[in-house]
Amino acid sequence: MNSRERVIKAINHQEADRVPYDLSGTTVTGICKGAFLNAMKERGLSTDYEKEVDPISQIVTPVEETLVALKSDTRRLGARRVINYEQIRTKEGSVWSLVDHWDCLWKLDETKDLYYNQFTHPLEQYDSITEGLKHWSVPKWSNYVEQMRADIAEQAPALGDYCGIADRNCAGLTEMSLRIRGYEKWYMDIFMDPAGVEQLLEDVTQHKLDYWASLFDWIEEQGLQDKIQVVSECDDLGTQKSTLISPDDLRKMVIPRFKRIWEYTKKRMPHIKNFMHTCGAVRPILPDLIEAGLDIYNPVQFTAHDMDLKGLKRDFGKDLVFWGGGIDTQSTLCKGTPEEVSDEVKRILDIMAPGGGFVFAPVHNVQDDVSAANFWAMWDTLMEYGKY
Amino acid sequence: MTDLNLLYDAILNGKLEQSVEVTNQAVAEGIEPQEIINGYMIKAMEEIGLRFQNGEAFVPNLLMAARAMKGSLDILRPLMKGANSVSMGKVVIGTVKGDLHDIGKNLVASMLEGCGFEVINLGVDISSEKFIEAAKEHKADIICMSALLTTTMNYMKEVIDALEAAGVRKDVKVMIGGAPVTDAFAQQIGADGYSENANGAVALARKLVAE
Ligand code: B12
Numbered sequence: 001m002n003s004r005e006r007v008i009k010a011i012n013h014q015e016a017d018r019v020p021y022d023l024s025g026t027t028v029t030g031i032c033k034g035a036f037l038n039a040m041k042e043r044g045l046s047t048d049y050e051k052e053v054d055p056i057s058q059i060v061t062p063v064e065e066t067l068v069a070l071k072s073d074t075r076r077l078g079a080r081r082v083i084n085y086e087q088i089r090t091k092e093g094s095v096w097s098l099v100d101h102w103d104c105l106w107k108l109d110e111t112k113d114l115y116y117n118q119f120t121h122p123l124e125q126y127d128s129i130t131e132g133l134k135h136w137s138v139p140k141w142s143n144y145v146e147q148m149r150a151d152i153a154e155q156a157p158a159l160g161d162y163c164g165i166a167d168r169n170c171a172g173l174t175e176m177s178l179r180i181r182g183y184e185k186w187y188m189d190i191f192m193d194p195a196g197v198e199q200l201l202e203d204v205t206q207h208k209l210d211y212w213a214s215l216f217d218w219i220e221e222q223g224l225q226d227k228i229q230v231v232s233e234c235d236d237l238g239t240q241k242s243t244l245i246s247p248d249d250l251r252k253m254v255i256p257r258f259k260r261i262w263e264y265t266k267k268r269m270p271h272i273k274n275f276m277h278t279c280g281a282v283r284p285i286l287p288d289l290i291e292a293g294l295d296i297y298n299p300v301q302f303t304a305h306d307m308d309l310k311g312l313k314r315d316f317g318k319d320l321v322f323w324g325g326g327i328d329t330q331s332t333l334c335k336g337t338p339e340e341v342s343d344e345v346k347r348i349l350d351i352m353a354p355g356g357g358f359v360f361a362p363v364h365n366v367q368d369d370v371s372a373a374n375f376w377a378m379w380d381t382l383m384e385y386g387k388y
Numbered sequence: 389m390t391d392l393n394l395l396y397d398a399i400l401n402g403k404l405e406q407s408v409e410v411t412n413q414a415v416a417e418g419i420e421p422q423e424i425i426n427g428y429m430i431k432a433m434e435e436i437g438l439r440f441q442n443g444e445a446f447v448p449n450l451l452m453a454a455r456a457m458k459g460s461l462d463i464l465r466p467l468m469k470g471a472n473s474v475s476m477g478k479v480v481i482g483t484v485k486g487d488l489h490d491i492g493k494n495l496v497a498s499m500l501e502g503c504g505f506e507v508i509n510l511g512v513d514i515s516s517e518k519f520i521e522a523a524k525e526h527k528a529d530i531i532c533m534s535a536l537l538t539t540t541m542n543y544m545k546e547v548i549d550a551l552e553a554a555g556v557r558k559d560v561k562v563m564i565g566g567a568p569v570t571d572a573f574a575q576q577i578g579a580d581g582y583s584e585n586a587n588g589a590v591a592l593a594r595k596l597v598a599e
Contacts, residue, residue, distance in 0.1 A: 112485060112486055113486055114486060114539055117488045117513070118488075183490075183491060184451055184491070184494065187447050187448040187451050187491075188448060188451050188452055188455065190448045191402060191448060191452055239447075239492075239567070240567040241441075241443065241585070242443040242446065243446065244446065244447050244491075245446050245447065245448055246446045246448075246449075249446075249448075305443075329538070330538055330567070330568045331538070331568065334538045334539075335538070367537075367538065367539050368539055369538055369539045
């Protein structure tokens with residue numbers, strides 16, 4: 001059974017030969033540079049990686065030979081999150097900085113930062129979003145299509161017999177809005193400028209639809225449809241305890257727009273499954289997301305409120321594939337012992353693997369505080385204990 | 389007579405204009421700032437905090453409530469000059485070095501402020517030097533540290549060690565919080581307390597200043 005067949009089984013709620021494993025198939029199931037280098041060195045694997053897809057979170061895509069050795073069943077196809085990263089970044093002293101195509105300024109200080117942090121928001125200076133949108137607008141995706149085509153042409157050969165994931169080009173609908181307007185201002189705009197909030201969400205939705213159209217055009221031109229099984233979107237809607245904005249506001253302003261995106265992806269590529277990453281305690285909106293066309297849910301942050309895995313599998317296991325939730329990344333993977341890591345992976349496989357519908361990935365990217373020993377404890381246990 | 393319940397409602401529902409209007413009327417009628425704060429403002433902030441904790445209110449509601457509260461407080465504060473007893477205590481708060489998450493930290497800051505504490509909000513990415521400098525300068529009773537990342541929470545220990553080294557640890561209480569932080573972690577690094585939410589943070593701060 002090859003990787004593609006394995007994942008196809010899992011996402012159709014069937015048991016394959018083993019639980020599929022996703023490393024670097026999306027920008028939320030990856031590994032940060034430091035953790036990657038440590039882990040690969042320990043087992044003598046190549047520490048080389050591809051052009052960075054998402055330098056902001058400092059994750060890396062291992063080179064093909066390493067992905068093969070790690071038995072990752074997925075390969076990503078999609079625009080780079082920071083277009084022309086190598087050309088647009090500059091360095092002064094220890095500080096790297098760049099202005100991305102959304103006019104956001106990001107900086108990373110090598111002496112202390114593990115990630116790029118955002119310093120400016122293009123609509124922050126205005127009294128309202130409505131006012132700001134008279135002076136600034138969401139970038140047109142058409143300006144970047146050529147660059148995307150060059151980038152994905154480099155990625156495509158790796159699709160091989162793996163599950164191809166068509167991955168998003170930017171953060172989620174609310175996430176992009178927050179980046180553009182500034183965090184606290186946007187939250188308050190929900191009350192003070194609801195029309196502006198809707199307009200900005202709409203503009204970002206359009207940007208995303210244009211992206212998906214351009215990506216699918218290329219895939220069709222190349223005749224690669226059969227190599228793509230999953231289309232991946234995201235929007236971090238939850239905190240440790242609840243959703244960030246109310247479920248009602250999400251139902252009104254956000255979920256219908258995802259529905260439009262998912263209808264479009266299915267129209268263009270009827271055989272694909274829609275994947276979404278949304279952090280935190282989001283149980284109340286899972287039925288709405290399913291209704292809107294969601295097939296695969298990530299990252300399954302089971303340490304958040306009311307997100308216990310057994311309950312999720314019981315209540316949503318028929319409708320949703322769980323992609324992630326393989327091990328906790330807020331405590332066990334980074335602070336536990338290798339034995340604790342291994343025990344937790346076993347415990348979770350016992351809950352999630354039966355009947356398929358589960359693809360293994362930790363809750364979110366492996367951060368730099370994860371030791372090589374813990375990474376391998378996770379991996380060894382999965383490969384050994386994840387067999388059906 | 390002004391109906392101060394309207395102030396309570398204004399803050400709870402995040403209505404800045406109403407909050408300012410009612411506060412101005414109450415002041416004109418000679419009502420003591422202390423009575424307005426204790427009787428209505430603190431109650432409203434506690435209620436919104438409770439709703440948030442119970443999943444009945446969300447980040448936008450808390451931000452709007454804090455905004456309305458601040459509008460009222462801006463009117464009352466100058467009237468309380470010199471009367472030191474009005475402040476429950478001084479708090480220096482910040483998100484630790486390397487960490488940019490500040491939504492929760494700012495909510496905690498607003499709750500403390502709305503509940504009578506004087507709050508010096510240092511922002512995000514705060515080094516131990518900055519915490520110490522601010523604590524000394526403002527003669528803070530409490531230092532509050534927030535971290536949302538497992539990669540940055542360990543820095544809280546560095547701050548506590550630095551406070552120790554600078555000889556000021558005995559003068560301030562240290563409170564910590566943020567999603568990955570736990571009670572056990574707080575004890576382990578020698579903090580004086582931890583709370584998992586903004587209301588709990590206020591209760592804890594009250595307890596610590598009373599000690
Ligand atoms: C919003 C968010 C962001 C925003 C932050 C915007 C901002 N201005 O704050 C952005 C997009 C910038 C961001 C960036 C990143 N994030 Co982030 N983020 C979140 C998210 C979704 C919600 C956090 C939040 O605001 N919660 C709402 C508030 C109200 O809750 P709170 O902060 O916990 O605060 C409450 C309590 O903890 C307490 N409290 C807080 N502080 C204090 C202090 C004291 C003294 C006390 C007593 C109490 C207290 O009271 C508050 C109110 O009740 C969480 C998900 C989660 N599960 O928490 C991830 C999360 C924290 N992020 C995460 C990550 C990995 C990142 C990034 C590295 C990027 C990435 N995705 O790869 C960067 C790092 C940037 C940096 N250097 O800090 C991970 C951390 C994982 C880990 N191993 O630790 C999380 C858990 C997501 C996940 N599922 O993995 N993020």
